[in-house]
Amino acid sequence: MHENSVLNPERIPRHVAIIMDGNGRWAKQRNLPRIMGHKAGTESVKNIVKSARELNLEVLTLYAFSIENWKRPSFEVQGLMTLLKTFLKSELQNLLDKNISLRCIGEIEKLPPDVQKILLQVIEDTARNAEGKEGLILNLALSYGSRSEILRAARIMAEKCVSGQFDPEDISEKLFASHLYTAGLPDPDLLIRTGGESRLSNFLLWQLSYAELYITETMWPDFNAERFFEALKYFQGRERRFGQTSEQLQAE
Ligand code: IPE
Ligand code: IPE
Ligand code: MG
Numbered sequence: 001m002h003e004n005s006v007l008n009p010e011r012i013p014r015h016v017a018i019i020m021d022g023n024g025r026w027a028k029q030r031n032l033p034r035i036m037g038h039k040a041g042t043e044s045v046k047n048i049v050k051s052a053r054e055l056n057l058e059v060l061t062l063y064a065f066s067i068e069n070w071k072r073p074s075f076e077v078q079g080l081m082t083l084l085k086t087f088l089k090s091e092l093q094n095l096l097d098k099n100i101s102l103r104c105i106g107e108i109e110k111l112p113p114d115v116q117k118i119l120l121q122v123i124e125d126t127a128r129n130a131e132g133k134e135g136l137i138l139n140l141a142l143s144y145g146s147r148s149e150i151l152r153a154a155r156i157m158a159e160k161c162v163s164g165q166f167d168p169e170d171i172s173e174k175l176f177a178s179h180l181y182t183a184g185l186p187d188p189d190l191l192i193r194t195g196g197e198s199r200l201s202n203f204l205l206w207q208l209s210y211a212e213l214y215i216t217e218t219m220w221p222d223f224n225a226e227r228f229f230e231a232l233k234y235f236q237g238r239e240r241r242f243g244q245t246s247e248q249l250q251a252e
Contacts, residue, residue, distance in 0.1 A: 007055070007229060011236045013189035015059040016052065017211070019203055020044070022195025022219030029219075035079040040221035042087050046094075051225040052136055053098050055232070059137045059185050063203050067107065067145035081115050084142070088118045092125060099135040101126045105181035106144030139185065146205040153179035182207055190235045192228075194220045212238045 020041060027037030045062065052060040065080060088102075095102055102122050111119065119142070130137050156179050161168055166175070177183065188204065188211045196217040200208065214231045216223070241249060 007232055008236050009056075012055055012057060013232070013235055014057070014186045015061065015188045016057055016190045016192065016232075017061040017063070017188035017204060017208070018048070019063045019191070019193040019195075019201060020220040020223075021193060021197060021201075023221060025195065026219035026221045034076060035083075037219075037221055038080055038083055042083055044220055044223050045087070046091070047224055048228055049100065049136070049138055050098075051228050052138075053100060056134070057136055058130075059139055059188075061105070061139040061141060061182075061185075061188060061204070063141045063144065063201075065106075065142050065144070066202060067110075067143055067148060068202065070110070070143070081112055085115050085118055088115075088122050092122050095122065095126045095129065095138070099129045101128075101130040101135065101137050103137055103139045104142050105139060105149070106142045107148065108142060110143045137185065139182075141203070144181075145202045146200075147202060149181055150206060177206070180206060187211065189240075190214060190231065192216070192231050194218050194223050210240070210242060212240070 023037035023041040024034040025037070026040065027034050030036075045064075048062075049060065064084070069080075070077065094100075102119075104119060104123065108116060108119065129135050153176060157166075157171060157176070160166055182204070187207045187209065191204075191208055191211045191213050193199075193213075193215045196215065198215050212235050214234050216227065216231065218227050239246060239249065
């Protein structure tokens with residue numbers, strides 16, 4: 001029996017966000033350089049993207065590199081950028097074949113020009129995928145920080161107020177959300193963090209307001225389809241009350 005069969009197809013989350021943590025520790029446990037952990041981590045990315053597509057998720061957001069990660073030793077940053085470039089080049093055909101559309105969130109302008117170029121190319125080439133009901137949006141958080149995203153939205157909205165496009169009182173949750181990098185995407189239903197830390201590390205602070213949280217000790221390079229199903233099973237066992245009482249929900 002395939003593990004998949006234990007999941008309720010009616011309750012597959014629309015959007016899963018993952019903090020892919022633990023590559024460095026995975027490598028250290030094996031006496032390998034940290035970058036080997038990141039390399040192994042890209043294999044997990046491929047496996048989870050494949051599972052997400054098979055399970056018919058709408059959006060998979062992966063936290064691949066934070067604004068704070070720029071503070072890491074430059075050889076590690078360079079290694080990560082090289083891996084990203086290799087991943088994008090080698091995955092393009094697969095994304096096209098599987099009807100997966102690539103998007104990104106974050107301060108992309110801070111990435112090295114060669115990485116930006118291939119990233120924007122893959123985004124453009126896959127932009128027409130996942131337009132209908134079938135298909136997956138693979139959303140990469142790169143040079144991403146949630147506070148900076150929120151500040152950016154505030155700044156754009158302030159400029160629009162000054163130029164008379166709308167008034168301060170028009171700023172609703174919906175309008176605010178439409179100025180975030182994630183505009184147009186549903187909020188994540190489930191947040192998975194591998195590597196065991198119980199923190200958000202500046203990830204999607206606005207968008208995760210009502211997400212279910214699943215933290216696993218499994219290091220990212222060891223995270224596979226089976227572990228992913230376990231997280232989804234956990235999600236399916238939650239009662240999402242959104243502030244209401246259990247009785248109210250059952251009466252609906
Ligand atoms: C996550 O793994 C990948 C990135 C942050 C780029 P880490 O590199 O943070 O791994 P640990 O937390 O040191 O084990
Ligand atoms: C979060 O992991 C960022 C990514 C997974 C890309 P970190 O390893 O950078 O987070 P902290 O430093 O432990 O909070
Ligand atoms: Mg880490």
